[in-house]
Amino acid sequence: MSHADAANPEVLKAMGELFVSLPHCRTLGFEYLGTVGRKPMLRVQWREDLVGNPATGVVHGGVITSIVDTTSAVSVAANMQDYETIATLDLRIDYLKAATPGKAIYCTAECYRMASQIAFTRAVCYHDSPDDPIAHGVATFMRGSNPKPMLQVEDKP
Amino acid sequence: MSQFMETFDRLRDEKRYAEVIASVPYARLMGVEFGEGDDGELLFSLPFYERNVGNTTLPALHGGLIGGFLENAALLHLMWGRESQEAPKIVDFSLDYLRSGRAQTLYARCEITKQGKRVAHVLIEAWQEDRKKPVAVARAHFLLSTGS
Numbered sequence: 024m025s026h027a028d029a030a031n032p033e034v035l036k037a038m039g040e041l042f043v044s045l046p047h048c049r050t051l052g053f054e055y056l057g058t059v060g061r062k063p064m065l066r067v068q069w070r071e072d073l074v075g076n077p078a079t080g081v082v083h084g085g086v087i088t089s090i091v092d093t094t095s096a097v098s099v100a101a102n103m104q105d106y107e108t109i110a111t112l113d114l115r116i117d118y119l120k121a122a123t124p125g126k127a128i129y130c131t132a133e134c135y136r137m138a139s140q141i142a143f144t145r146a147v148c149y150h151d152s153p154d155d156p157i158a159h160g161v162a163t164f165m166r167g168s169n170p171k172p173m174l175q176v177e178d179k180p
Numbered sequence: 181m182s183q184f185m186e187t188f189d190r191l192r193d194e195k196r197y198a199e200v201i202a203s204v205p206y207a208r209l210m211g212v213e214f215g216e217g218d219d220g221e222l223l224f225s226l227p228f229y230e231r232n233v234g235n236t237t238l239p240a241l242h243g244g245l246i247g248g249f250l251e252n253a254a255l256l257h258l259m260w261g262r263e264s265q266e267a268p269k270i271v272d273f274s275l276d277y278l279r280s281g282r283a284q285t286l287y288a289r290c291e292i293t294k295q296g297k298r299v300a301h302v303l304i305e306a307w308q309e310d311r312k313k314p315v316a317v318a319r320a321h322f323l324l325s326t327g328s
Contacts (some may be wrong), residue, residue, distance in 0.1 A: 048243035050209070072220035074205040075252070078268050083206035084270045085248015093245040111243040115274040130241040171237050 025046035028060050029101045031112045038100035039063060041174055042093050061101035062133045069125050080124030081159055087148055088116055090130045095144035098132040099164050103141065109142065110168035116160045126150045128157065140166055181265055192260060200256065207252050210245060214256065216268040217289075222260055224253040233283075241281030246306060250275065250288055250318045254302040257290035258322055263300055269320035271299070275318040284308045286315060293319075300324055 024110050029035035031101055035058060042048065043055040043065065051073065056064040067073070067090055075083025099109050122128055131153060132146035148158040184203065191200045197215050201207045210226060217223035218293070226249050235243025253275055258268050287307055294301040304318040 043244060045236065047245045048232050048234075050231040072205045072209045073208075074246050075255075076184070077203060077205065078182035078267065083204075083248060084273065084321065085206055085210070085244065088247035088251065088275075089242060089244025092242070092247065110280065111277050113274070113276045114247060115244070115272065117272045118270050143203075150225070169238065173235060173237055 026058055029058065030061075030104050033102045034106055035097075035101045037174060038103070038106070039097045042096050042100070045093075047089065050095055051086060053090060053093060056129075058097070058101055059064045061098065062131050063094055063097040063101060064129060065090055065097070066127050066129050068127045074124075075099060079121070082122045082124075083130065084118060085115070087118070087122070087128070087138070087158045087160075088114065090128065090148065091132070091146045091158070092162065094130040094132040094171075095134075095146050095160065096164065098134040098144050098146070099137070099142040099166075102134045102137040106172060106174060107167055108169040108171070108173050109164045109166055112141070112163040112165050114160060114162040116158055118158050119156050122148075122157050123150055132160075142166055157175045185266055188259060204252070204256075207256075210249060210252070212249060212252060214253070221289065222253075222257055224256070224290075226250070226286040226288075228283045228285060235280070238280060239283050241286065243277055246277070246281055246286065247273065247275050247318070248315050249259065249286060250304040250306055250316065251320060253288040254290050254304050254318075254320045255322070258292065258300055258302065258324075261292065263292070263295060264322075264324040266325040268300065268324050271321040271323055273318065273320045275316055277316050279315045280315060281306075281315050282308060288310075296324075298324055
């Protein structure tokens with residue numbers, strides 16, 4: 024997959040790789056599969072240590088929250104003209120049905136409004152098809168949230 | 181009732197908090213701890229671990245992790261109060277981030293706002309050094325299994 028459709032492909036590539044490399048995302052095993060249009064896709068494989076209900080083996084809702092937050096952040100990066108810091112302002116998840124134990128979860132997101140100070144996103148999690156979703160998430164992000172860059176200048180490609 | 185719930189009930193009755201966390205894989209991975217506060221209400225805490233970071237330059241806890249910690253607190257709070265015969269199922273979860281989570285212990289407390297026959301509404305608040313300066317506030321709906 025390419026980053027060609029992004030507002031700034033270089034920013035999306037660097038920020039996308041940064042967001043999935045953050046310690047908690049590595050802990051959960053998030054994989055950034057790429058971005059089509061300006062919609063990034065992430066995947067998390069089912070793992071025993073991500074389970075929330077040991078009676079059923081269903082993944083913990085917190086894993087869904089993390090992948091929605093991360094994928095949504097990458098979708099904001101797909102709309103950035105230049106490097107900037109962002110911070111999640113709020114997040115809402117609707118758990119449409121339980122995830123199936125043993126199956127990977129995919130998440131796609133889009134930033135449907137990039138306002139001057141706030142970015143608005145929506146995301147969907149699913150196993151096989153976005154038409155059969157597990158969870159839906161909407162979030163807002165504060166733009167320019169911190170004077171300290173998320174990427175160190177020397178890290179930039 | 182599932183074997184997990186039978187085990188959970190026994191651990192709860194004996195107040196074996198660490199073993200409750202050990203029985204929920206993702207809670208154990210996060211590093212959650214809990215017990216009774218001075219007022220007898222449940223107090224959840226999450227010591228700082230590098231693996232929970234979501235911004236390495238500040239550094240700050242990952243927003244999704246904060247969400248998972250709060251959702252897990254609400255779930256255990258409900259189960260502690262014997263509100264459901266099986267583990268409650270989360271329906272929706274809404275989270276407002278008020279401050280970044282620093283490299284310190286994060287605390288959380290829950291309040292059951294409404295306890296219906298089928299649905300419970302829970303408010304959750306998280307803070308670090310100062311309870312008056314919350315890091316995040318959240319609300320969640322859970323579906324209960326009351327057997328009725």
